[in-house]
Amino acid sequence: MYARPKTIAEATHAMAAEGALAVGGGTDVYPAHVGRPLSRPLVDLSRVEGLRGISEMAECIRFGASTTWTDIVRAELPPAFDGLKAAAREVGSIQIQNRGTIAGNLCNASPAADGVPPLLSLDASVELASPTGRRVLPLASFITGYRRTALAPGEIVTAVIVPRPSPAARSAFVKLGARRYLVISILMAAAVLEIDSQGRIARAAVAVGAASPVAQRLPELEAELRGLAGKPSAIVAPRHLSGLAPIDDVRATAAYRLEAALSAVGEALDLAAGVA
Numbered sequence: 001m002y003a004r005p006k007t008i009a010e011a012t013h014a015m016a017a018e019g020a021l022a023v024g025g026g027t028d029v030y031p032a033h034v035g036r037p038l039s040r041p042l043v044d045l046s047r048v049e050g051l052r053g054i055s056e057m058a059e060c061i062r063f064g065a066s067t068t069w070t071d072i073v074r075a076e077l078p079p080a081f082d083g084l085k086a087a088a089r090e091v092g093s094i095q096i097q098n099r100g101t102i103a104g105n106l107c108n109a110s111p112a113a114d115g116v117p118p119l120l121s122l123d124a125s126v127e128l129a130s131p132t133g134r135r136v137l138p139l140a141s142f143i144t145g146y147r148r149t150a151l152a153p154g155e156i157v158t159a160v161i162v163p164r165p166s167p168a169a170r171s172a173f174v175k176l177g178a179r180r181y182l183v184i185s186i187l188m189a190a191a192v193l194e195i196d197s198q199g200r201i202a203r204a205a206v207a208v209g210a211a212s213p214v215a216q217r218l219p220e221l222e223a224e225l226r227g228l229a230g231k232p233s234a235i236v237a238p239r240h241l242s243g244l245a246p247i248d249d250v251r252a253t254a255a256y257r258l259e260a261a262l263s264a265v266g267e268a269l270d271l272a273a274g275v276a
Helices: 008-015 069-074 079-088 094-099 102-107 116-121 219-225 254-273
Strands: 021-023 042-044 054-056 060-064 125-130 133-138 143-145 156-163 169-176 187-195 201-209
Touching: 008 042, 008 125, 008 156, 069 079, 069 094, 069 102, 079 116, 079 169, 079 187, 102 116, 102 156, 116 169, 116 187, 116 201, 169 254, 187 254, 201 219, 201 254
Parallel strands: 021 042
Antiparallel strands: 054 060, 060 156, 125 133, 125 156, 169 187, 187 201
């Protein structure tokens, strides 16, 4: 079965079919099926009305599920989104950025998904729609494990919602790969900082990706950063990474990932603080 719905109601109805597979830009789905037929019902969401675009509201900024990475790069967004824009530029090639969607990156639930750490650091939530209604989950609750999400049968992502950040918030994203472009992440770090009028950190949010089954915030480090003046990388220590669970794979060893995390987190913090 191949369905190409035009409305959210049609899309959720089509997704109720057993084993249905949603496709946005297709940049994850199609490579995963190279050399073997698509035997599951396919639901193409690329023409669903109202799923693409960025809307600024009084309390939040809403990214429609079909918003592409190129859309994000080109959008006029507050400085708190500079880290997300930097991540968007790292998602594959320009062609992939033109097709790949923000929701697809989350639903694929790869530990190395470039969009997850910056969205975690922005306290993003995911809006879901089903035939019975809508619900909103924090991103940290939406991705439940390696390649697993909280999507229920018949449910699709309709938007990613970010609380409107403080005008003082600044952000950064750092990616380590085997080469500069077109590479799966070995390690990623994202940081959002708010600096007060005295040059001290009023709020910090830090997330690390590709070092656990799911990207993780670093709450102990965030707490220690509050009130700090100067170069934030100076306090980053191995104890702050205790919640991570890196693995050995073809791209790097677990030990290397932990060492890289110390460096990447420090760099992202210094960039966000403007002292790199």
